[in-house]
Amino acid sequence: MNLEQIIQSLDLKLLTEQKPFHEIQPTTGYAADLLSCVMTGASRGGLWVTLQAHSNIVAVAALLELSAIIITEGAQPDEATIQKANDEGVTLLSSQQDTYRVVGRLWELGIR
Amino acid sequence: MLPPLIVMECLEKGISLIAITDHNATANISAVQQAAEGTDLTVLPGMEVQTREEVHSLCLFDTLEQALAWQAIVDRHLPAIPNRPDYFGDQLIVDANGDFLKREERLLLTSVNLSLADAFHQVTRLGGLFIPAHVNRTANGLFPILGMPPDDIPLEVMEISRHLKPAEAVKIYPALHSYSLIQSGDAHRLDEISGLNQFTLQSPTLQEIRLALRGEQGRSHRILSSTILAGE
Numbered sequence: 001m002n003l004e005q006i007i008q009s010l011d012l013k014l015l016t017e018q019k020p021f022h023e024i025q026p027t028t029g030y031a032a033d034l035l036s037c038v039m040t041g042a043s044r045g046g047l048w049v050t051l052q053a054h055s056n057i058v059a060v061a062a063l064l065e066l067s068a069i070i071i072t073e074g075a076q077p078d079e080a081t082i083q084k085a086n087d088e089g090v091t092l093l094s095s096q097q098d099t100y101r102v103v104g105r106l107w108e109l110g111i112r
Numbered sequence: 113m114l115p116p117l118i119v120m121e122c123l124e125k126g127i128s129l130i131a132i133t134d135h136n137a138t139a140n141i142s143a144v145q146q147a148a149e150g151t152d153l154t155v156l157p158g159m160e161v162q163t164r165e166e167v168h169s170l171c172l173f174d175t176l177e178q179a180l181a182w183q184a185i186v187d188r189h190l191p192a193i194p195n196r197p198d199y200f201g202d203q204l205i206v207d208a209n210g211d212f213l214k215r216e217e218r219l220l221l222t223s224v225n226l227s228l229a230d231a232f233h234q235v236t237r238l239g240g241l242f243i244p245a246h247v248n249r250t251a252n253g254l255f256p257i258l259g260m261p262p263d264d265i266p267l268e269v270m271e272i273s274r275h276l277k278p279a280e281a282v283k284i285y286p287a288l289h290s291y292s293l294i295q296s297g298d299a300h301r302l303d304e305i306s307g308l309n310q311f312t313l314q315s316p317t318l319q320e321i322r323l324a325l326r327g328e329q330g331r332s333h334r335i336l337s338s339t340i341l342a343g344e
Contacts, residue, residue, distance in 0.1 A: 033166075033257075034250075034256055034257055035256075035257060035258050035259030035260075036255060036256045036257070036259050037256075038259070039259050052165060052257075053164075054164075054165045054227065054228065054258055054262065055229075055262065055263075055264055056258045056259055056260060056262055059259070059260065059263075060259055078227070078229075080264060
């Protein structure tokens with residue numbers, strides 16, 4: 001399952017620049033809104049599902065080389081955060097669904 | 113905590129400067145200020161705001177008018193959830209004697225729909241001092257929630273909780289090196305009023321407090337040992 005298929009399947013909105021998402025294969029996932037937990041708990045190359053839209057999410061994702069951040073419940077990062085994400089090569093995706101449902105769908109798709 | 117008792121407790125402990133920083137609220141500040149009139153205690157108006165990220169920050173002001181202007185902004189961004197006193201307790205507004213005036217009906221124990229950066233800018237624009245509170249605490253502390261200090265706002269000061277020595281806090285969060293630190297009692301009860309910050313000021317104003325935190329122009333600040341105070 002590549003990131004392009006995940007974006008289509010979950011109807012995610014791309015907030016950052018286009019990339020060859022079909023070449024990105026998320027290995028696993030992690031869900032939390034406390035960034036200190038993410039920094040110690042998330043795995044390199046994984047997807048991160050969170051409600052947190054503060055700009056520090058970009059630094060955490062860059063640090064861990066995550067494949068993308070899925071921001072849930074339509075929480076909207078500000079322009080500066082999106083810019084920072086583009087500068088850092090971090091992909092931000094948005095879902096209107098809550099974290100529980102997004103994680104459930106990812107699990108169904110085999111991202112475990 | 114009734115206003116006259118807060119004033120008495122502070123004076124007994126030799127405390128001459130406090131801030132009233134209720135959660136997302138300012139309605140009880142004037143009562144404490146009035147109760148302190150004619151005493152050696154200065155009461156700064158403030159608020160502990162909980163922003164969208166669920167981070168708590170102290171917003172300190174020089175005047176009640178500034179605090180109320182900030183409250184008006186907060187009110188516009190506070191979700192309309194009624195309080196459930198059986199779960200969260202009564203939210204009472206009292207006068208200077210501690211007598212009941214009215215109930216705050218909206219739930220204050222929630223997040224205001226403003227970002228940390230928005231809140232910082234609004235408070236600063238009004239002349240206030242914005243201090244992330246108990247930054248080391250898992251519940252609503254900046255470091256556990258945001259992982260690291262935000263780089264989009266020029267914070268000057270951070271507050272650490274009373275359970276931790278400043279040196280320990282800096283060891284756990286080396287980024288704290290770049291900030292002035294205060295340590296507060298975060299007092300919710302009279303016996304938690306601790307007076308941990310010792311300032312040398314010309315007058316009890318935010319400008320003076322800023323100078324003291326930076327150690328400039330002869331003003332100074334130090335955190336007293338919380339263990340000594342706890343043993344008193």
